[in-house]
Amino acid sequence: MSLTKPPAASALELVGLTKRYGNAFTAVDAIDLRIAAGSYCCLLGPSGCGKSSTLRMIAGHETVSEGDILLGGRNITQAPAAQRGTAMMFQSYALFPHLSALDNVAFSLKMKGIGKAERQRKAQELLERVALGALAQRKPAELSGGQQQRVALARALITQPQVLLLDEPLSALDPFLRVQMRAELRRWQQELGLTFIHVTHSQEEAMALADQMVVMNQGRIEQAGSPREVFNQPATEFVANFMGGHNVLDSGGQRIAVRSDRIAVHHIASLAGDLPSLEGQVCDIEYQGSHVLLGVETLDAASAPRKKLLVTLPEAEFLQQPLGLHQPVRLSWRPEQAHVLAASSV
């Protein structure tokens, strides 16, 4: 089979997947998840929530305490890493510094005992696929961060995986390159048609890349859905707080989330009519280019202890009626903008 023809992608299913380290500590707690074939899935969550443990179990680099991993309907829970149909691309790329790009890519074929001419032909073909054909003889230190990432990708693809696993693949790059390489990862995924599972702690990265975002917290899945679903309809208070851009409030005995760009700011004396509203005082003003971020400390006795709400105003709107620090204001929102939150699963 030609390496320029990508292998078929397969759906991946996690069924009650659990990882315990030692007897007492559960790092991944009976998670169920289906990742569609050929989709880009981001596992997202704070440090220690179990993202990497989940990825390592899928890769076969970590034993499974309970549950199953199915790839294209095949149970791979106990299969050796090399026979799963998955490949891992690491944060630091883990390239061998003394080997050329070509030999780095060809390495796993060498381990399988494939002859030199054959493995070098396949490695060259893959390097060309990631637009590095002309740099095949360079050592990693002679390549840029972005080029090293492409070598690492070619090296992972040479095993013809159905699922590519990426553990914080962009975190070693500077912010500018990170955004550039993020677009490249997405393009590669679409071109190759493979299933990508990408671990990140960055909400922005996951929103930019994912078809399916999986927000984890303390070993459980708080929410899985498209970036738009997760951002617009956070299932729990944890997700609303973790995603940012939301204010979490008490309302009629329920916890609600209201997006910071859905809150209107009025003069303190103006009436909000039937709309829910709160009085407050401006405590922060941050200019952020296209918009201005206001921090407003609530004055309502009912919301004691005082709470800081975030309001995002388009720059032009702010400039029409500039607000100063300590200025009293009334905040309101339309009832349909309030999203009721479920209790956190943890």
Ligand SMILES: Nc1ncnc2c1ncn2[C@@H]1O[C@H](COP(=O)(O)OP(=O)(O)OP(=O)(O)O)[C@@H](O)[C@H]1O
């Ligand atoms: N080999 C191990 N032995 C014992 N505990 C471990 C081991 N690996 C991870 N843990 C613990 O399991 C929990 C989940 O770790 P994991 O690395 O999966 O989290 P993570 O979400 O990927 O975190 P990070 O973003 O910091 O990498 C953490 O509390 C961690 O300390």
